[in-house]
Amino acid sequence: MSQVVERLREGLGDRVKVDEATRDAHRRDWWVLSELQDLQGRGPERPLAVVEPQSVEEVSRTLTICREARTHVVTYGGGSGVCGGIRSEAGDVILSTAGLSGLVDVDDHNLTATFRAGTNGLAAEEEIQSHGLTIGHWPQSIGLASVGGLVATRSAGQFSTAYGNIEDMILDLEVVLPDGQVLRTRRTPRASAGPDLRHLFLGSEGTLGVITEATFSLRPLPEASRGQAFHFTDLDAGVEGIRRILRDGFRPAVVRLYDAKESGRNFPDDCPDGRSFLILLHEGPEELVAAQIAGVAKRCAEIGGTEANAATVDHWLGERNNVPGFDVFLEKGIILDTIEIASTWEHVAPIYRAAIAGLEKVDGILSASAHTSHAYRSGTNLYFTFLARPAEREAMEATYHACWRSVLDAVVAGGGGIAHHHGIGRVRSGRLVEEVGPVGIDLLRTVKRALDPDDLLNPGALLPASTAGA
Amino acid sequence: MSQVVERLREGLGDRVKVDEATRDAHRRDWWVLSELQDLQGRGPERPLAVVEPQSVEEVSRTLTICREARTHVVTYGGGSGVCGGIRSEAGDVILSTAGLSGLVDVDDHNLTATFRAGTNGLAAEEEIQSHGLTIGHWPQSIGLASVGGLVATRSAGQFSTAYGNIEDMILDLEVVLPDGQVLRTRRTPRASAGPDLRHLFLGSEGTLGVITEATFSLRPLPEASRGQAFHFTDLDAGVEGIRRILRDGFRPAVVRLYDAKESGRNFPDDCPDGRSFLILLHEGPEELVAAQIAGVAKRCAEIGGTEANAATVDHWLGERNNVPGFDVFLEKGIILDTIEIASTWEHVAPIYRAAIAGLEKVDGILSASAHTSHAYRSGTNLYFTFLARPAEREAMEATYHACWRSVLDAVVAGGGGIAHHHGIGRVRSGRLVEEVGPVGIDLLRTVKRALDPDDLLNPGALLPASTAGA
Incomplete structure (x- = not known):
């Protein structure tokens, strides 16, 4: 030993x-x-x-x-x-963090709940729902992920367009620093008291400390929750619809637009061939939901959207986290992955086209598609899915890197951001410089070195290996 | 020389x-x-x-x-x-930063605008409004403050309850680091690409770099903008009204509740003596504004609010930034200031009472009052105003410190946060430890030392003087 x-x-x-x-x-x-x-x-x-x-x-x-x-x-x-x-x-x-599990406290009056970091995401949400409240954070990984991991990766949930992402929900954190000291941020709804220390650890991916507790600012379960669906001639038209909805001040909880390929795959009974399918979920007080549904319908109609069967949204809600494991594909010699990126409005459709075109040039590509699922005033994300089966199994890894490269090349050249909500890890660490620039890399390294001078916490993740010596 | x-x-x-x-x-x-x-x-x-x-x-x-x-x-x-x-x-x-002034670009499609850091806040807003858009950030200082200063202090605007604070509006920043390198963050609506570097500089108060440009995510000017007013038996009842409005999912742009003293001073014609006055401004698409006004009226009525003259809100809008300079008071031997703090709901009223009681014990106190003006799901701010005239002019400074001490003692003991949106500067630096704890102070010092090892940028502000030697 x-x-x-x-x-x-x-x-x-x-x-x-x-x-x-x-x-x-x-x-x-x-x-x-x-x-x-x-x-x-x-x-x-x-x-x-x-x-x-x-x-x-x-x-x-x-x-x-x-x-x-x-x-x-x-x-x-x-x-x-x-x-x-x-x-x-x-x-x-x-x-x-498996031993750091469970609810510490929930407070209906203040709409707060504190969980230990190892608590399972879905268990946390279900615990809160038993009090008539919701965290409202629904990443697809919710059944597997831990609360601490959701914070450490800057995760986003499927309801983010109304409810925000993890950084909009976290009220305070407890973090053990690399030197063993315990930081506890103040529990206040907002502060102007120096740089927001929570943001050193949101997205730190285990490199700057160990998150041990997180307190959320909650919501009550919504009075009303209603779906709405449209289809558009193509992804560009649908993106324009979303831009218009957000611009005019509407905030559906869920906003998901699929390209023609994914629309056909996911909504064969509801989306005419070759069109782009948009599903929306509106949540909140009854009067706001009703007004929002009317306002959104009017705007989508104005730009050529066709209203579709809203029951589709219920179906999506029921099925949304049922995704197959990778193993069945890998065993058949198929390599696959998803890549989520973000961009301001003008770049969304060009990045989509360039990335799909790039993927389609990769040897052995079987499928390249995308949807968008998190909308903001100034832009949205794109979530690419690719599957490829190279002629030789030995080429699967090279094919994988070729697919990633073709998407991120299109994103960087097209003015987008390389990571919307999965994080950097190792798959993107070599490209982080294209997101934050060489000065940003230097700055991240400076902060890392200051907090963890011996590079002991999760070395190799997030920051690229330094040739100049850390 | x-x-x-x-x-x-x-x-x-x-x-x-x-x-x-x-x-x-x-x-x-x-x-x-x-x-x-x-x-x-x-x-x-x-x-x-x-x-x-x-x-x-x-x-x-x-x-x-x-x-x-x-x-x-x-x-x-x-x-x-x-x-x-x-x-x-x-x-x-x-x-x-006076020489770094003006608009760099405005983009209606993406709802973005970049300003050089020295641009006056009101000039920036007016420039954007000339394009039919708005930044929507209305700190009382807007006519004096610079864009860079609004970022560096983590400022909040009067319309924050719907539009968020400065950190919810900034898309990307350009910052010159202490070593002279220039950091430019990526212009994307959201990223999961390591810790959010913008947050090192939001609230840094000139200690970690010099902000040279800021890009905002904008909004169109709202289709509708309508006021609404209520009065309540006291501040506690009004706070409960705000809590209920926010909890149920309504987001008026402006939410301001005054204690009896400030209500009488500001709204003598509209607020019955001794009651607490609430003004709201709803902005957005016509259908949402109408629904929100109805929903808020219903909820305020349920907890005993009495609807008041909505025209009051227009009056407030016109007068809201007309505040007298300090000099007329100081020359009369009166010392005065405002102190803004934040707290989760349960602590708001107790902190209010304890702080006012503390102020009223200070020798020479003439007036102690408060309002709340920035509401969140889990709490709100309190904005105290005090005026005091000690018997001797020589005592003005000591009286000033006694007033601050009495408020911050009540805040810290009552579980609140010591600074909502004015920042730390020098008036609060000695109390920052009560917000972020000794570990938080250590962490801020570690980051400061890493970026600015010789402590050359704005020493003495934000972080308390170190006895252990920086």
Whole structure:
């Protein structure tokens, strides 16, 4: 047993797991490339140990011991990341938040709820709904993700157009810093008290600290919740419809527009062939929902949208998180993934076309499609899905990188942002410079070095490997 | 002429002003304590020079020269801060953003506009309105403040309940870092690409960089804009009304509730004696505004609110930024100020009562009152105003500190946050630890030291003087 494991055992007893099954299960997240490599027998290495602290003090103790031993610590929440944010090496310690689970408090009057970071996202939402309230954060990963992971990756939910993203919901955080100190931000609805410290950890992907608790600002369950659907001649027309809806001050909770391929696949009975399908869900007080439905219908009609069967939205709501695992595809020699990006309005359709054209040039491409699902005043996201089966199985990894490259090249050249809500992890770390510039990379490195001078927290994720030495 | 001034002259020519009038005019912001000390002939010292760069390159050059000379640089925008964020010492260089003024671009399709940081807030809003659009950010200081200052202080506007605060409006920033490098964040509606770098500079109060450009996500001018007013038995009942409005999903742009004293002072014709007056402004598409007015009326009636003359709101809109200068009061021996804090709902009324009780115990107090003007799902702000005339003029400064202490003691003990939107500056720096904790102070210092190792940018503001040596 290595010295650091001995010391962790002394400090944390049976929180420290060294059995092969536990270590195996914590080697990686849901990044498809890690899964492919696993299937090929060359996946991520087993970590040295998995530590499951039960308290913030135990998290602090874990970091202190690992810091003294110069041992890398990778925080593991729900393991549902899809960008390779978690990928262990042989000498790493995995800090699992599974032991930090459950509701700390819920407060109907103030509309607040605090969860420990390891709480499952869906369990948290269901707990809150049992009080007649909602967090309103519905990432597709909600059944797998942890509360801490949702914060650490800057996640977005399917209801974001009305309810905002994770950063619009978090009231305060508790974070253990790399040096073992515990930061607790003040619980106030808004502050002008220096830089907002929550934002150092939102999106930090385990590199700047370990989130141990998060307090949400909640909503009551809405009085009314009603669907609405339209189809448009093409994606461009639908994007113009969404732009108009947002511009005029309407905020449906759900706004999802599919290109012709995805419309045909997902709504074969409701969307005429070759058209682009838009589904909306309006939530809120009855009088606002009714007014919004009327206002949106008028605007969509003005730009050529055709109203479709609203019951489609209920069907989508029921099915929305049922997605197949990657394994059935990988076993057939098919490599696949999703890539979510963001852009101001003018660039959305050109980026869509350029990225799809790029994907279609990749050898072995089977399908390239996209939808948009998070709208803002000044733009929206695009969510690409690709499947490819290269002639040789050995080429799957190269094909994967070719697909990613073709999309991100189109995004960067087209003036978009490279990551809307999945994070950077390892799949995008080499391209982060195209998002924040070399000065932004320097700045992130400066902050990282200041908080974690020995680069012990999740090295290799988020920031690209430095050639100049960290 | 000092060596640093010589070098600035070499590098920046006539951008460097050393005449007494210019140096005098840039010694301080609107902090009433600086103004009082000025009147007493012991105000802030004249800086060494005032530099007015005309380009981002000139800002970078200014910082580089000052860094090499180990000279403090204090950025000066509109000078409208009220917390002492700007307060020069004899050896300082003031970097004025007055030369960095004007619109860079406005884009109706994407709803974006970029301004150079020295642009006056009202000039920016008027420019945007000439395009049929609005920034929608209306701090009371709008006629004086600069765009960069609004960002650097995390300002809030009077229409914030619907439109959000400055952090909800800024799409991207250009910032010159202490080492002279220029950071430009990506212009995308939302990203999950590491910690949000904009938030290092929002609220940084000139300590982490010099903001040189800011891009806003705009709105069209609203189709409808209608006032509504109510009065309640007391502040508690009115706060409960606001809580209910927000909870049920309504978002008036303006939500302002005055205590009995301010209601009587501001709305003598519309608010019965001793009651608490609430004014609301609803903006948006006609159908949503109509529905919201009906929904709010119903809810206010349910908790005992009495509908009042809505024309009051128009009057308020016309008069809202007409506030007297401090000088007329100071000359009469009256010391006065405003203190804005924030709190979750449960603490609002208790903090209000404790703070007013505390103020009323201060020797010489003439008036202590408050209103709330920025509502959120989980709480609201309180905006206290105090006037005091101690028996001896020499006691004005001590009286001032006693008033601040009595309010912030009540806020901290009552579970609130010490600063809602004016910032920290010097008036609150000694209390920042009560907002972010000792670990938060350490973390802010760590980030400051990493970006500005010689503590050259606005030392003395935001962070308390360190006894352990920065």
